[in-house]
Amino acid sequence: MTDTHHAWSLAERPRGEPTRADFEFDESPVPTPNYGEVLVKVQYLSVDPYMRGRMRDSESYAEPWAVGEMLEGGVVGEVVDSHSDQFEIGDVVTGNGTWSEYAVLDAADTQAIDTDVADPPAYLGALGMPGRTAYFGLLEVGDPNPGDTVVVSGAAGAVGSVVGQIAKLNGCDVVGFAGSDEKVAWLTDDLGFDAAVNYKATDDYRSALDDVAPEGVDVYFDNVGGPITDAVFSRLALDARVAVCGQIAHYNDESVPTGPRKLPQLIATRATVRGLLVGDFAPRFGEASEQLAEWVATGDLTHRETIVDGLEAAPDAFLGLFSGDNIGKQVVRVRP
Structure with missing residues (x-):
């Protein structure tokens, strides 16, 4: 292990869509773990859309990063120094770390991974925070019933x-909205979606919904916002449930856009709209992780990762989220 390592920090707060100029690549001493912590050599790093909010100088559900502060995210890595009885040197674990070659993790919030179930990158996707978000967001917030139409x-x-x-x-x-014919084919051919719409190939989302969800939408899981959500709201069925998980269409907006006023439609449909933060379900993370791992092991749940090589490319991987470069989970392999 070297005495120094490389890491990314926030160089300045972006205006509108971020650029590489908003990130700074530095060399600094390898950190030393304190009691209850472990030092890991980072193998894989997660980049996620919610991180855009942490670049703003405003309070939200995730604390904003300070300018000059090392960027944070989920990591998978090998323990190289342990000040915890929970982990030994050589263990491969996942937890919340930094955009860096080495990261200190809080052992209490770190989990060992089972590579017999899936390769390490899956623990930043289907078997990690995104998978748990999907699990609780659909089952607890969406509350689906057999025969429901889920968009x-x-x-x-x-x-x-x-x-x-x-x-x-x-x-x-199940109906999915995605941004390319390749993604649409993956959803229907590989994942078993009943239908999918390439939103970049049509500007009439309402008509597209009429074709693929003629009886209306019982559950809407919203990761995007914008015109797609406007169209879905106009097609909600009686007693529909809407889980608002993300609004990536608006993350780079400098002012709050005013779209069509959709709240009156909730009156007739008696629909329920609820925001979703996976951290609210933290006491039950073990339940979700166990079930997701079982589905993956039995082949009932397919996962895919788009892997970008090299820590130096981490900002590019992050920026690619806003142009839809990834299929499945976007992951950075720190050392190719």
Whole structure:
């Protein structure tokens, strides 16, 4: 192990869509873990859309990063120094770390991974935070019933792709919105979605919904916002449930856009709209992780990762989320 390592920090707060100029690549001493912590050599690093909010100088559900602060995210890595009875040197674990070659993790919030179930990157996707978000967001917030029509925006992403598969396991008809013909084919051919819409190939989302969800939408899992959500709201069925998980269409907006006023439609449909933060379900993370791992092991849940090589490419991987470069979970392999 070297004495120094490389890491990414926030160089300045972006205006609108971030650029590489908003990130700074530095060399600094390898950190030393304190009692109850472990030092890991980072193998894989997660980049996620919610991180855009942490670049703003405003309070939200995730604490904003300070300018000059090392960027944080989920990691998978090998323990190289342990000050915890929970882990030994050589263990491969996942937890919340930093965009860096070495990261200190709080042992209490770190888990060992089982590579017999899936390769390490899956623990940043279907078997990690996105998978748990899909699990609780659909089953607890969406509350699906057999025969329901479930519509998922951002369906080919890390969360949406798991949502759709869990909905199928619960006997639902599933429709996904995605941004390319390749993604649409993956959803329907590989993941078992009943239908999918390439939103970049049409500007009439209402008509597209009429074709694929003629009886209306019972559950809407929203990862995107914008015109797709406007269209889905106009097609909600009686007693529909809407889980608002993400709004990536608006994350780079400098002002709050005013779209069509949709709240009156909730009156007639008696629909329920609820925001979703996976951290609210933290006491039950073990339940979700166990079930997701079982589905993966039995082949009932398919996962996919888009892997970008090299820590130096981490900002590019993050920026690619906003142009839809990824299919499944976007992951950085720190050392190719």
